[in-house]
Amino acid sequence: MESFVINHKSPLPLHIQVEAMLRNLIELPEYQNGKMFPNEVHIAKKLGISRNTVRQATNKLVYERLLVRKKGVGTRVAKNNITTRLNKWTSFTHEMDEKGVSFKNYTVKVSRVFPDKEIQQLFKIADGIKVIKLERLRGLEKGPIVYFISYFHPATGLTEKEDYSQPLYEKLEKEHHITVAVSKEGISAILANKKLAAKLNISEGDPILFRKRVVCDPGDRPIEYNLGYYRADSFTYTIDIAKD
């Protein structure tokens, strides 16, 4: 904070710059134990900007529950912001390994395709750029449980010739120096159509747990877009959530 200066020439808005600074501040050990943050007026004066701009930046972090404001008192880092997050976020392979279940690939198919609009916008890539598409049918000995479709951002550097039978996120981290940090998920229930029923070895109209997932890097840039279709009779999504 001491060394931080506002750059009025930067293309980045001031409140974004301040937000970044605050995120760094939050990481400092001295604020982790509930010590008060520097107050708004002070920050504003220090950086030579308006208090409103400081508030605009702080608001975002408050929304994210990283900071807690209290009228008449001040602002401090949220106590258990680490445990707020889901404890063990791991790849599906890992998930299952821990439970002592051996998971296997039934089919793996890799291709390079033109992504649809949604993915194109998510990845912020231009027309005519192909992405790696990975389809996997996975399950236990007795039969398939989930059908995955993944699309990877070109920046990952993944190619068609990759060995996709290994755990993916570890590979990305080790070989491509990409750290995955956040997974945004949407879960819903759908009915199996003919194609899915055939793949998952169930009947048309059977329930399927559908999970759409966006895996991002620490800068919140999307790395992978993933669709998962789970046999509802043999898969339950379990979560531990801590409040506060």
Next chain:
Amino acid sequence: MESFVINHKSPLPLHIQVEAMLRNLIELPEYQNGKMFPNEVHIAKKLGISRNTVRQATNKLVYERLLVRKKGVGTRVAKNNITTRLNKWTSFTHEMDEKGVSFKNYTVKVSRVFPDKEIQQLFKIADGIKVIKLERLRGLEKGPIVYFISYFHPATGLTEKEDYSQPLYEKLEKEHHITVAVSKEGISAILANKKLAAKLNISEGDPILFRKRVVCDPGDRPIEYNLGYYRADSFTYTIDIAKD
């Protein structure tokens, strides 16, 4: 919107009043298909308040991803789906009609019952002890969205005569000095049977997102056992997970 007026005498801040109004606006069918919202300047002028105050209200809804703003274009309702965000983990009531309105109970039924084996073991209580059972059908104006069944641990001290139309976790915290800390959840997909179909106003065989939830206190002792049956067509479970 037309009939809405700002109350400058109200103890509620203006931006909260506006936020409530916007939440109602969002529910209106005319905005459900992506039609543009009235623009900020217009709303401000119409309500006789500052544009900044309108923005303050909209910010929250934008953050909750109920509204999408686009520079140079306008603001519109995000999608057709109601989403609940797990990183802001609160009671369902709190989640939905915190400051706004629009979420309502269709039916509330309280009873004292002998729990089944699973609940008995979870609560670690002896045979012959009854627990409070709470059934709720909740949703929006246009129809029910979720059917809840909750069982409460006897130690909560909850009785049949409680007012269950208020937010539950706050009540527990304030009146019974019980803090809820962790929620363990299992999510799956099932098909609507005749009973559920009737309750949720859908057809038999339609997909349902089924959530089983155990809410615990900080000592990890179970407080509530909760089953939730969500209409899959109008509810998606969204999660942001940080890897750590």
Next chain:
DNA sequence: ATTTATACTTTGTATGAACATTTAAACATT
């Protein structure tokens, strides 16, 4: 007909100011 320039609309950014509300701490009173 297509491109280009322009004006307009809408959200985004930023400032400065004023007052309200809440809290904690210091102080005074009983």
Next chain:
DNA sequence: AATGTTTAAATGTTCATACAAAGTATAAAT
């Protein structure tokens, strides 16, 4: 010692204003 009272500090609310940036629509030019 317990209880009020004042005061200072911090966030909360709200306003008015100005300009920037992005997208849309229209008019002009080619």
